[in-house]
Amino acid sequence: MVQKITTDEKILNAFSKLLEENGYTETTTKKIAQAAGVNESTLFRHFKDKEQLVKELVQKYMSDIDTVNAGFIPSGDIVTDLMRVADLYNHFVEAHKALFLIGMRDSFQFPKLKEMIIQLPMKLKKILVSRMTEMKHSGEINGLVNIEITATNYITLILGHALIQNIYTDTGLDISQVDFVQKNVRDFAEHLK
Known part of the structure; x- marks a missing residue:
């Protein structure tokens, strides 16, 4: 059975990938949300910043x-x-x-x-x-x-x-x-x- 990835995991995985590719400054919350497939407001509900x-x-x-x-x-x-x-x-x-x-x-x-x-x-x-x-x-x-x-x-x-x-x-x-x-x-x- 395939384990479902949580929203937190999706966001963290997207963040990690973007950090590797772009660095901290260029990794915006908008890019993170987009890469994770969530709204930016969802990202902020899960993580403050x-x-x-x-x-x-x-x-x-x-x-x-x-x-x-x-x-x-x-x-x-x-x-x-x-x-x-x-x-x-x-x-x-x-x-x-x-x-x-x-x-x-x-x-x-x-x-x-x-x-x-x-x-x-x-x-x-x-x-x-x-x-x-x-x-x-x-x-x-x-x-x-x-x-x-x-x-x-x-x-x-x-x-x-x-x-x-x-x-x-x-x-x-x-x-x-x-x-x-x-x-x-x-x-x-x-x-x-």
């Missing part, structure tokens, strides 16, 4: 991070685990690229956007710090490793790669996901042992 739409997307994506985290079972090998996390995060950014792109494009002009969107990598950092702390206690990660800095460096590495893959394709800056994981992530993880 574009800022509330961004908040809803962030909350939805935070829930997606929790789902991925709950399904992640560590293998006991830091190299294997960080390579898997890099693949999962790349897929996450690809699936949720609208927010990451407006974070790059529009957060300087709209500081509230930055405040909302930064929650996504911060949530990942919190999860990584927790997981890496467990790995440090079990001896999987060297006891001298600074977990906070390592988690931040790892997020910078994988987020930077995911953004370049999605923004600067065919420029010579993009490395295939397979090569990135096999070379860069593997080397990063090996240094933590």
Whole structure:
């Protein structure tokens, strides 16, 4: 049986698609309503403004991070685990690229956007710090490793790669996901042992 998409979902899906294509400023409520197949007044009955739409997307994506985290079972090998996390995060950014792109494009002009969107990598950092702390206690990660800095460096590495893959394709800056994981992530993880 086909599940019916709610009006909220239609609006959020249209908003996400338009953000990816046009950025925050060019994504008007009129365009969102039109793309969602609803009246603009319906959009405003469901969402106060574009800022509330961004908040809803962030909350939805935070829930997606929790789902991925709950399904992640560590293998006991830091190299294997960080390579898997890099693949999962790349897929996450690809699936949720609208927010990451407006974070790059529009957060300087709209500081509230930055405040909302930064929650996504911060949530990942919190999860990584927790997981890496467990790995440090079990001896999987060297006891001298600074977990906070390592988690931040790892997020910078994988987020930077995911953004370049999605923004600067065919420029010579993009490395295939397979090569990135096999070379860069593997080397990063090996240094933590």
